Amino acid sequence: MDERIARIPAILLPPLSDINYIICHQANNDIRIPKSLKKRADVTIIRKKKRGLSASRNVAIKHATGDLLVLADDDIELRHEYLRKLQKLAEAHPETDIFSLQALTPEGRKLHYYPRAHFTYPDIPRDFYFSSMGLVLRWGNFYPKFDTRFGLGSARLHMCEENVFLHQCYKAGLRIDYYPQPLLITSGDTTSRHYADNPNLQQAKGAMLTLIHGTPMALLRFISTAIKMHRRVPVVKHLRNLIAGMKYIKNHEATP
Numbered sequence: 001m002d003e004r005i006a007r008i009p010a011i012l013l014p015p016l017s018d019i020n021y022i023i024c025h026q027a028n029n030d031i032r033i034p035k036s037l038k039k040r041a042d043v044t045i046i047r048k049k050k051r052g053l054s055a056s057r058n059v060a061i062k063h064a065t066g067d068l069l070v071l072a073d074d075d076i077e078l079r080h081e082y083l084r085k086l087q088k089l090a091e092a093h094p095e096t097d098i099f100s101l102q103a104l105t106p107e108g109r110k111l112h113y114y115p116r117a118h119f120t121y122p123d124i125p126r127d128f129y130f131s132s133m134g135l136v137l138r139w140g141n142f143y144p145k146f147d148t149r150f151g152l153g154s155a156r157l158h159m160c161e162e163n164v165f166l167h168q169c170y171k172a173g174l175r176i177d178y179y180p181q182p183l184l185i186t187s188g189d190t191t192s193r194h195y196a197d198n199p200n201l202q203q204a205k206g207a208m209l210t211l212i213h214g215t216p217m218a219l220l221r222f223i224s225t226a227i228k229m230h231r232r233v234p235v236v237k238h239l240r241n242l243i244a245g246m247k248y249i250k251n252h253e254a255t256p
Contacts, residue, residue, distance in 0.1 A: 001026045001051070001153070009036045012043070019083065022063055024056040026153075044241075052153035054161045054195060056147035059210045061143060069137040070183065074135065077106070077185035080122045085181055086136060097174040098166070099136040099184035111190065121166060121176035132162040147254050150204060152191065156248060158200045159191045160208035164246040167212045196232040199241045200240060206245025217248060
């Protein structure tokens with residue numbers, strides 16, 4: 001977004017014949033694109049004025065043509081060996097449509113809790129949550145769009161875009177598998193780490209649970225979530241924000 005495109009040259013690997021990059025640059029035309037990006041034949045830059053992480057993902061996926069589509073932000077580090085292992089994994093598991101892999105911090109720690117064993121969605125182990133930093137889509141499938149009501153840059157619901165996306169993919173008949181191997185390096189400061197202090201993030205969770213589970217089950221999960229996190233977020237305040245997210249998602253339609 002805007003001037004952050006200046007970060008991209010440091011992320012890219014040296015040119016390789018089978019790796020290409022699609023950059024959705026959400027900015028006006030007065031933001032300069034680094035010359036080093038313009039010179040690279042393996043880089044495609046698409047400029048859009050529409051804001052938001054989900055809108056950016058939708059643009060990138062629409063224009064992608066590679067066999068495997070790695071979702072990435074502008075603060076990650078790619079490793080050649082991780083991408084090669086991804087290729088081998090995809091060849092060994094043609095049944096998988098969407099891969100969920102691990103993201104590591106610069107110090108080599110796992111970004112959050114990851115199970116040691118493979119699992120298939122929706123059988124999700126307790127305490128695990130999906131992050132877009134680790135998702136890989138196999139090209140050629142029909143993927144629903146990321147819901148632009150969710151994600152950084154949206155009007156209100158600043159996380160949970162990947163949860164809603166994966167749920168929609170599952171409903172569409174796509175297979176989602178987690179495999180315990182690393183994909184990339186990223187900062188340890190993720191959006192979800194600010195959940196306890198940010199009402200918008202709590203509202204996003206309320207909206208996400210409502211979309212996935214429906215109103216009655218979502219309300220039960222609100223209570224369970226608020227009780228579980230009572231030491232970090234006051235229960236009544238937490239419940240108010242979760243319910244506010246439910247009301248918001250019921251009253252605001254998704255935009256194209």
